[in-house]
Amino acid sequence: MKEEELTRLLTLAAEDVRPAQPATAGWERARRVRRTRRAAGAGALAVALLAGGTAIAVRPADPPPPATSATPSPTRHPAPVQTPPAELSYPGDPLGRLGDPVAATLSAKPVRRALALHQPVDPQTGAEGRIRVLGDDGIVRDLDVVTPARTRDAEGNEAVPLKTGSLSRDGRTAAFAQTDEVIVVDLTTAAVRRFPLKGYLEHVLWSGDRLLVGDDATTYEVDPRTGAARKLPVSPWNVVTPDPAAPDLRDPADPGRNDRPNVLLELGGTPPSVTRIEWGGDGTHRSSGRVDFRALPPGNLVEEFYGRGWQRGDMVARAGWITTGNMGWLEGVAVLNARTGVVTHLLNLGRDRWKGCCEVLGWDRDGSVLLRHNPGGLLRWRPDTVEVTGVTRNLYGAVSLAAG
Numbered sequence: 578m579k580e581e582e583l584t585r586l587l588t589l590a591a592e593d594v595r596p597a598q599p600a601t602a603g604w605e606r607a608r609r610v611r612r613t614r615r616a617a618g619a620g621a622l623a624v625a626l627l628a629g630g631t632a633i634a635v636r637p638a639d640p641p642p643p644a645t646s647a648t649p650s651p652t653r654h655p656a657p658v659q660t661p662p663a664e665l666s667y668p669g670d671p672l673g674r675l676g677d678p679v680a681a682t683l684s685a686k687p688v689r690r691a692l693a694l695h696q697p698v699d700p701q702t703g704a705e706g707r708i709r710v711l712g713d714d715g716i717v718r719d720l721d722v723v724t725p726a727r728t729r730d731a732e733g734n735e736a737v738p739l740k741t742g743s744l745s746r747d748g749r750t751a752a753f754a755q756t757d758e759v760i761v762v763d764l765t766t767a768a769v770r771r772f773p774l775k776g777y778l779e780h781v782l783w784s785g786d787r788l789l790v791g792d793d794a795t796t797y798e799v800d801p802r803t804g805a806a807r808k809l810p811v812s813p814w815n816v817v818t819p820d821p822a823a824p825d826l827r828d829p830a831d832p833g834r835n836d837r838p839n840v841l842l843e844l845g846g847t848p849p850s851v852t853r854i855e856w857g858g859d860g861t862h863r864s865s866g867r868v869d870f871r872a873l874p875p876g877n878l879v880e881e882f883y884g885r886g887w888q889r890g891d892m893v894a895r896a897g898w899i900t901t902g903n904m905g906w907l908e909g910v911a912v913l914n915a916r917t918g919v920v921t922h923l924l925n926l927g928r929d930r931w932k933g934c935c936e937v938l939g940w941d942r943d944g945s946v947l948l949r950h951n952p953g954g955l956l957r958w959r960p961d962t963v964e965v966t967g968v969t970r971n972l973y974g975a976v977s978l979a980a981g
Contacts, residue, residue, distance in 0.1 A: 660926075677715075682719045687765050690749060697974040705974065741977050742781050755778060774806055779792060785821040809839075812843050839856045842915055869918045882896070883897060884896045910946060910948055934951040938976060946959075947978060954967060955968040955969045956968060
């Protein structure tokens with residue numbers, strides 16, 4: 578072969594080689610899709626998607642986090658990307674009784690501890706029923722002491738009042754965000770308290786013995802005993818349900834850490850980031866870093882998170898739309914390290930489901946992630962053992978668990 582012919586062939590071959598940047602391409606694709614979504618729905622602040630009673634709100638993108646310096650590639654865990662088996666097993670679970678008929682009223686038979694709250698929703702008509710309480714004695718009770726109204730936003734979009742964060746971790750108290758107030762129910766005595774709080778309140782979750790309630794842009798911390806409230810510098814959309822038993826996430830090398838005893842996490846944005854918010858006597862400090870997908874096989878990432886994030890120790894679980902290989906915008910759940918932002922496990926739930934099907938409901942004590950699964954199902958996922966089992970079928974509507 579002549580030298581000029583060899584040179585021409587090598588030049589043509591080099592032109593066919595393109596740099597591989599799956600994560601960057603995925604983030605850019607997510608931004609393009611999100612811009613298209615916003616253009617299609619520019620008049621609405623939120624879109625409620627009723628699918629088995631679950632309401633998913635879509636909102637404007639968050640500003641990107643500040644750039645961070647490069648870090649060494651994290652260690653990859655065994656089987657970091659997992660899928661449920663084709664046929665789920667149902668080994669039996671106390672939560673499986675959530676669908677049982679009502680056998681008592683809360684006023685006549687308060688609970689020692691509630692395992693879950695359930696508000697049935699007819700999958701055909703969208704009509705919701707009364708909220709039910711499953712006690713640790715296996716009896717389903719009607720929440721007869723109060724009937725919370727549907728939540729709504731400033732644009733008039735409505736959703737069922739039971740939210741994933743309504744039930745406290747100890748199963749003793751329930752809270753319901755309402756327009757201009759929050760309702761708190763002591764499930765052990767059936768006592769009801771109402772506290773005025775300005776706004777179209779929709780978000781509700783527990784932070785230890787305190788209640789976090791929010792509208793579209795503001796988060797309040799409420800004392801559930803007195804109703805005393807203060808505003809918090811966190812997003813009501815992306816704040817993670819904290820674990821009171823988790824280790825201190827503040828930087829031990831920061832000399833001002835003791836002046837900022839309040840710490841919460843946010844997880845979200847496009848591209849996704851983890852933000853630690855600390856506040857106290859010397860003001861509010863925010864430190865952000867992009868979610869790190871390098872512990873996953875190339876081409877696997879979360880395009881956008883949805884639902885509520887739940888913390889357990891150093892780990893956070895949250896549902897999202899994911900990319901695996903050449904398949905984009907699949908339903909999935911990610912588990913990541915709250916300190917480093919490294920995603921250690923990804924559960925691929927596929928595409929043939931309703932949009933926003935698989936919201937995380939919390940953690941169980943054995944390290945299982947509990948999540949919704951259509952149609953009307955509830956799953957238990959053990960990321961460390963690759964085990965996915967069914968908890969219950971045909972449980973349509975909203976669910977809140979005493980899990981976290």
